[in-house]
Amino acid sequence: MFLLVFLHILLYNFLAVRSCPSLCTCAYGTTGTADLRLVQCSDPRISTVPINVPADTVKLRLEKTLISRVPRAAFFNLSELLFLWLTYNSITSIHPSSFVNLRALRELRLDGNLLTAFPWEGLRDMPRLQTLGLHNNRLSSLPSHAVLFLSNITYLDLSSNRLTMLSADLLDLWFPLQGQHGKSVQRRILGLHDNPWLCDCQISLVVSLSMSLGSPVSLMDQLLTCSKFLGQSGMAMTKAELPHCMRPSVQPAATRVISLLGSNVILRCDATGYPTPTLTWVKTSNHADCCRQDIIGDKEQLPRTLESSMQGSPRVGVRWSIISLDDLEFKDAGEYRCQARNMAGISEAPVKLKVVGVTRLSRPPKKKSQKIPPKSSSNSKKSKQNRTTSVTPSLKDNQIPQTPPTQKNNTQTFPVIVSKVFSIYKRSKTNLKGPKKITNTTLIKSIVEQSDNSTIPTSNIKV
Template sequence: MWVCVVLFLSVLSTGHWAIGCPDKCICWRDGHVSCVDQRLRGVPPGLPPTTVNLDLSWNSIAGIPARTFENLTQLRYLYLQGNEISHISGDALMTIPSIQELWLSENQLQEFPWEVVPRLSSLLRLDLQNNRLSHLPSDNLPPFPALTWINLAYNEIATIEGGFLASQPVLETAAVHNNPFSCNCSLQSFREWLDATKVSVPNNADIVCAGPRHLRGRNVMAVPLSALTCRPPTITIYPTNINVLVGHTTVILCNATGDPDPDVEWILPMGAVISAASKTRRIRVLPDGGLLLSPVRQTDAGTYMCIATNQEGRANATASMNVTRLDCSTGECRPSGPILTDSVPVRIFVTSVTSTSALIQWFPLADEPLVLPLPYRVLYYRVGESLQQTAVLKQGVSLYKIKNLKPSSRYSVCVTQSIMPQDDHCMEFRTEDAELTHTYITIGYTLGSVVLLLVIATIVYCYMRCYRRKRRAMVQRSLNAVNLSNNHATIPRAENGMAVHMNGHG
């Protein structure tokens, strides 16, 4: 019994609480709670209301709902790194007004409730490293009153408004490296802030441009302000006049370019506006800005307008579509005129790619008759450019080599028997870097030279070995001849000497 009492007192002396602590957690009397690496899928209920330091690192927590921390009003240190958090409620943070450190690195956050941070008057450190954040708040957000340290490294941030960091009154350290920065006019204020700030910016050598292409890989601080420019959108629509059968599928291409990349939306004939974010199924905007209609209805006939917008301006272009029904009055169903027909579905493969070419191969997935059979056509263009190349092939051909491509570029290629390809008739590929191809050529030349040298060295070695063998044989024959000659010369002397010796002895 006394042993049990001693053990109980020893546990109390270490500060460990066995009562009022959730399963898979360890609680101490000083307010420290550890639930590290317990495969938790959510914040466990029943946490002590006196919790000051809560460590939930390296679990499988997917989200932080609004009422998660409502009883933890004394919480100051919250560790949530290494989870799978994709959403955190601003209301959840508002229930912990005393929070001083918030650690959220190694998660899946695409958005963060920045609007509540100015009301967290005690927040000193905020770690958002290695998430999927792509946007930061604008300059008009109130400052964060106590924030001294923020880590935004290894996210998907393309631009930072200089005022966002400059407006923080007590900021001492800001880590922003290893983000895909777009070095255009939207980054000018951030670039100016980097030049003027006294805030510590660690690893600034890794603050580099991801685009545009001519600045890719350059350090942001080395790019002149005059080079941080933008371009208004330009649009090319193809085709501009379309004839299509009811029930078929069509795509209107809208190649919109600009810097930064413009947002694309479409105005339909009845006035509805849709974008890539719209939830429509039959009519939708494709990732490259094209408009897909499947299946086409009679009411889809009319004028379609593609609109591209960025901070430098706006551009638009239109296309007209005529929808035709099959005329079966003569007993044979025929279209009233040339139409855009569906194509037999194909599966496309890019079998080999270099820095300037790509070999395309395709296989039909069905043997369906077309209303107007057409030969296969290969359509391809460089993503971001409006110029589209077309090659019309002979029937039966299922292999085509695209040449004269640009290195390090993304291309879209479609194979179709119709005027316009369907969504599943296309795919994208990327050409290799020119330096990589040059490296392969250099390696090839080097290996070839090494092999040639080895062959030459082998021939020389064999020749020298044969030469030495013949020379040794010649020398040996000469030595044998000399020895033989010496033997014949010394035998008579030996006999004479022996005769003299014998005579003398006798």
């Protein structure tokens, strides 16, 4: 039983891989030692994208059918697909995720449909795509964000559409300025003919650059026509006197600014050019011409584009820009560059900012000890006496107080006084005659009388 189920699964997978969709033809082509599956569906009765296309298909052609939309993940199981042709159908819409899992696709053609817009972000699912054909559709614009997904495209056919203008970002991709890119520039083939172009400086620059020697872009047909020029229509661009692009020039309001720490400063620059240039501020260095060049821990990556700027264009060909720096710090000092760019080139002007001031209140300087000149011996003795009189030790229980001496001879310590007491006591005991009894109180009084200069009060002596 299990064997039959296993064989059924194998047979189903074999038929799913090897079978050919209805109303389609399948064939094998040989390239070297590999067999390539080719599937072509050209029956006018087909109205939806087939879902049972063999997984090993390398080239799929859906042509001259009634397919009107391409749904999400329409070719998800075709991971080996290299060529996808959806030409001359009735396609009006394509889901942005229609091309998921087509990472090996090299060529996508959508010529001869009814597309008014193309999901450019869907090109992210085809990183190896090089050829994109959109000839003979109804595209009226080529948005600026398309440049994010066209970097690998070397063949782009936009002919026979309804395009009138090209964005400056696309021109930067196709005609990069010299030195702007480190790697070699890819050569591209563009089809721009048979569109109602507005003959301005941009499209005329495309034609002139494509005709220059060593140009990275080749036009399929250099005969472009103008839809509107001096009240005429259908005039060949080569016969029209088109306006010339002018490289921008930049003039800053001041090239050197000195401002106080903690203050606010505004940097301004003006630019002229045709087409009207766009302005950006870039910080290129830190602490220019400033005494704070030794700030530790400054790891700011430069150059750095500053976003907080305001721009205005009072008339065609003129633009101004300002940037406000609030609560200045020493790290704000440095060189700022105002860059103006249009399709004709880039110009810039430097502005150096210096920040002066102190970071915090300094502490008052410490007073230096004054040198005391040497004094006489009499003065030194007086100073010692003064220091002695200034000391008043605290009294504890059973402690004999000492009065501050006024003379040197009166300064005595307690052990000296005690020795005198015992010597007086001894002499008085030997000199006494008769039976008269001497009490301790009498003895103490006599001792005090003999040592009248003593500092010990008798009231504090316990007997």
